[in-house]
Amino acid sequence: MKMAQKLFALVLFCPIFMVSANEPMLVEKQEFVLPNYTTVGGETIAEVRIGWEAYGELNEAKDNAILITHFFSGNSHAAGKYSAADPLPGYWDSIIGPGKAIDTNKYFVLSSDTLVNGFPHDPNVITTGPASINPATGEPYGLDFPVVTIKDFVNVQHALITELGIEKLHAVVGASMGSLQAIEWAASYPNQVERMVSVIGAGAMDAWTIMALEHWARPIKLDPNWNGGDYYGAQPPLEGLSHTLAMITQQAMHPKIMNIRAPQQETLPAAGLESVLNPLPATSYLFDAAKMRASLADANHILYLVRANQLFIAGHQQTLADGLKNIQAKSLFMPAKNDLLLQPYLAQQAHQLLLEQGKQSEYVEIEGIWGHLDGLFSISTEAETLKNFLESE
Amino acid sequence: MKMAQKLFALVLFCPIFMVSANEPMLVEKQEFVLPNYTTVGGETIAEVRIGWEAYGELNEAKDNAILITHFFSGNSHAAGKYSAADPLPGYWDSIIGPGKAIDTNKYFVLSSDTLVNGFPHDPNVITTGPASINPATGEPYGLDFPVVTIKDFVNVQHALITELGIEKLHAVVGASMGSLQAIEWAASYPNQVERMVSVIGAGAMDAWTIMALEHWARPIKLDPNWNGGDYYGAQPPLEGLSHTLAMITQQAMHPKIMNIRAPQQETLPAAGLESVLNPLPATSYLFDAAKMRASLADANHILYLVRANQLFIAGHQQTLADGLKNIQAKSLFMPAKNDLLLQPYLAQQAHQLLLEQGKQSEYVEIEGIWGHLDGLFSISTEAETLKNFLESE
Numbered sequence: 013m014k015m016a017q018k019l020f021a022l023v024l025f026c027p028i029f030m031v032s033a034n035e036p037m038l039v040e041k042q043e044f045v046l047p048n049y050t051t052v053g054g055e056t057i058a059e060v061r062i063g064w065e066a067y068g069e070l071n072e073a074k075d076n077a078i079l080i081t082h083f084f085s086g087n088s089h090a091a092g093k094y095s096a097a098d099p100l101p102g103y104w105d106s107i108i109g110p111g112k113a114i115d116t117n118k119y120f121v122l123s124s125d126t127l128v129n130g131f132p133h134d135p136n137v138i139t140t141g142p143a144s145i146n147p148a149t150g151e152p153y154g155l156d157f158p159v160v161t162i163k164d165f166v167n168v169q170h171a172l173i174t175e176l177g178i179e180k181l182h183a184v185v186g187a188s189m190g191s192l193q194a195i196e197w198a199a200s201y202p203n204q205v206e207r208m209v210s211v212i213g214a215g216a217m218d219a220w221t222i223m224a225l226e227h228w229a230r231p232i233k234l235d236p237n238w239n240g241g242d243y244y245g246a247q248p249p250l251e252g253l254s255h256t257l258a259m260i261t262q263q264a265m266h267p268k269i270m271n272i273r274a275p276q277q278e279t280l281p282a283a284g285l286e287s288v289l290n291p292l293p294a295t296s297y298l299f300d301a302a303k304m305r306a307s308l309a310d311a312n313h314i315l316y317l318v319r320a321n322q323l324f325i326a327g328h329q330q331t332l333a334d335g336l337k338n339i340q341a342k343s344l345f346m347p348a349k350n351d352l353l354l355q356p357y358l359a360q361q362a363h364q365l366l367l368e369q370g371k372q373s374e375y376v377e378i379e380g381i382w383g384h385l386d387g388l389f390s391i392s393t394e395a396e397t398l399k400n401f402l403e404s405e
Numbered sequence: 406m407k408m409a410q411k412l413f414a415l416v417l418f419c420p421i422f423m424v425s426a427n428e429p430m431l432v433e434k435q436e437f438v439l440p441n442y443t444t445v446g447g448e449t450i451a452e453v454r455i456g457w458e459a460y461g462e463l464n465e466a467k468d469n470a471i472l473i474t475h476f477f478s479g480n481s482h483a484a485g486k487y488s489a490a491d492p493l494p495g496y497w498d499s500i501i502g503p504g505k506a507i508d509t510n511k512y513f514v515l516s517s518d519t520l521v522n523g524f525p526h527d528p529n530v531i532t533t534g535p536a537s538i539n540p541a542t543g544e545p546y547g548l549d550f551p552v553v554t555i556k557d558f559v560n561v562q563h564a565l566i567t568e569l570g571i572e573k574l575h576a577v578v579g580a581s582m583g584s585l586q587a588i589e590w591a592a593s594y595p596n597q598v599e600r601m602v603s604v605i606g607a608g609a610m611d612a613w614t615i616m617a618l619e620h621w622a623r624p625i626k627l628d629p630n631w632n633g634g635d636y637y638g639a640q641p642p643l644e645g646l647s648h649t650l651a652m653i654t655q656q657a658m659h660p661k662i663m664n665i666r667a668p669q670q671e672t673l674p675a676a677g678l679e680s681v682l683n684p685l686p687a688t689s690y691l692f693d694a695a696k697m698r699a700s701l702a703d704a705n706h707i708l709y710l711v712r713a714n715q716l717f718i719a720g721h722q723q724t725l726a727d728g729l730k731n732i733q734a735k736s737l738f739m740p741a742k743n744d745l746l747l748q749p750y751l752a753q754q755a756h757q758l759l760l761e762q763g764k765q766s767e768y769v770e771i772e773g774i775w776g777h778l779d780g781l782f783s784i785s786t787e788a789e790t791l792k793n794f795l796e797s798e
Contacts, residue, residue: 288709298616330672
């Protein structure tokens with residue numbers, strides 16, 4: 013090509029390429045219904061409904077599927093947009109899409125809402141939990157809903173992929189609570205999971221994290237509107253719920269990023285001196301945002317999510333080491349170096365146990381200033397690691 | 406000395422030395438009354454009472470005094486025992502005493518309770534705050550008590566040392582909230598403070614820490630028994646208060662130590678699967694201990710302490726740099742490397758500003774597995790640093 017032609021090509025294709033890069037991958041939320049599901053605790057739930065979505069195409073052999081499992085405050089929306097007008101794409105759009113680390117030109121990537129999703133009033137969430145109508149009574153379950161575990165989340169997803177005719181997953185990839193589901197998948201269905209990616213994750217809950225989670229449950233139970241879990245049709249416990257959401261946000265963010273985003277208080281604020289009840293700039297920043305999100309959440313759902321996380325130990329055996337014994341998948345652990353919530357030692361522990369059992373496991377720390385949220389917002393810095401891992405035999 | 410003599414000396418003195426080392430330094434709690442005190446916010450409080458205690462002797466020149474300022478959940482009891490039968494000595498007994506880093510053979514070491522001390526029902530605490538009787542009404546102040554700042558704590562301590570005839574402090578030394586008082590002393594009374602030691606401290610609150618403190622206040626306000634601060638003579642908000650104390654304990658302890666001390670949960674606990682309301686071993690460990698301490702605390706006092714900490718910026722000027730300009734004292738900052746609450750960057754910030762202003766400042770990180778509490782429990786690993794700093798000109 014001569015220079016003039018090259019230039020012409022550049023002028024011609026460059027804008028097209030740019031439009032193409034900015035054009036969102038459009039996705040559709042779907043519903044999966046399971047007529048009956050019996051929990052790990054032995055209780056049967058009728059008409060379990062969960063939402064799901066997918067990016068890319070399932071191949072004929074149905075062996076190119078990657079399952080994405082979501083974090084505590086998340087849902088199935090991992091990538092793309094439901095409509096071109098959506099302000100933001102799904103949370104891992106930086107790594108899921110055509111030509112990206114999780115390449116939708118190669119893989120059929122699917123993602124589902126969990127049971128007891130924390131935000132059942134989000135119009136894009138489909139879940140079953142305490143706020144759902146119990147078909148037996150025509151009323152919301154409330155605390156009659158059985159306690160569910162991470163393994164129950166996984167079992168329901170298993171029913172979904174079975175219905176889709178998928179017998180083997182190329183990989184299960186999840187961040188935070190999603191990482192618990194990912195490792196549980198590898199432990200519960202060892203023949204069906206080829207690769208497991210645990211981002212900002214753990215193999216089991218330690219005492220410190222069980223306590224940290226308890227701090228998320230208590231404000232809800234302290235709110236008199238919670239009323240022992242029986243508030244449907246009445247005023248929900250939005251004060252307690254807001255406090256819970258504020259605490260989750262804070263624990264997920266390192267001071268480095270929080271102090272960049274939140275208003276600083278260089279000078280002593282006069283309002284703060286007038287009454288201990290007056291808000292301060294930083295507390296308003298955190299709690300006002302939490303309050304806005306609280307109406308989409310359900311307090312009981314949050315309690316059930318907390319409990320599912322608190323009870324987590326991959327494989328449900330006597331010890332974590334026992335629980336990991338069945339795993340056949342190759343593993344990749346990607347904790348965030350500055351994570352203050354699920355610190356890297358938790359991923360290290362599971363990684364080391366797998367290595368001791370002679371299994372293939374890799375470990376890479378994500379760098380960033382977000383803390384726990386580096387697992388979402390800085391994941392693209394390790395896109396190459398992830399891509400290579402998914403392409404490896 | 407011949408060998409036989411040496412041996413004799415050893416046999417003779419060793420037990421005496423050992424008894425001497427184990428023999429507690431006995432101390433007496435005293436009361437200081439200030440007939441009137443006007444706060445930074447311009448409100449006057451009548452009959453301010455605070456407790457204090459001292460170790461060692463004030464010399465004739467009255468220039469050998471070291472003031473110890475206490476942390477959020479603490480009180481004046483920094484060293485020694487009130488009675489030989491006390492199970493534990495004061496919190497910094499490892500570094501305060503005859504021949505120790507803060508040598509009571511040389512220094513007159515005094516320590517006072519702050520205003521609005523969090524545990525006014527502890528029989529060893531003397532403080533003035535919302536739970537105190539307002540002499541004007543004969544009723545507890547409740548939320549009529551004026552907001553107080555760390556500078557107010559310092560001003561009341563200043564009145565105490567003035568009454569004792571002390572014009573210059575050899576040093577002010579404090580951990581955590583005590584470090585805020587120490588640096589405020591150096592900024593507010595620059596001619597009267599020769600050395601300032603900030604252990605697990607900060608020069609000002611950043612947005613992240615202001616939010617973290619807010620999480621301590623909210624559970625109290627969520628408890629219906631709090632009743633807008635008006636619960637004296639009725640049921641106090643012990644549920645909310647317990648949650649607050651549990652959260653403080655957790656944030657002050659690194660997972661490394663918490664996971665050694667708290668019960669682990671290797672196997673999924675059956676009770677946790679029965680109901681989301683059932684406690685788990687780790688949550689009982691944390692919350693049962695907090696509940697036991699809650700009856701000694703006062704919920705409103707905790708709210709006032711939270712607010713005093715949230716408003717903190719040393720020197721009360723337009724910026725922290727401005728607030729530090731007056732400081733003449735030599736400074737020593739000792740953050741704890743694994744602190745998850747007041748992380749070392751906060752001490753670094755104040756230390757760097759002082760250096761930029763051409764002042765003498767040292768910086769040493771305390772190693773340990775306790776996290777924030779390394780400032781109390783691992784301080785003796787830096788006893789030599791502290792001793793040298795106190796002896797330096």
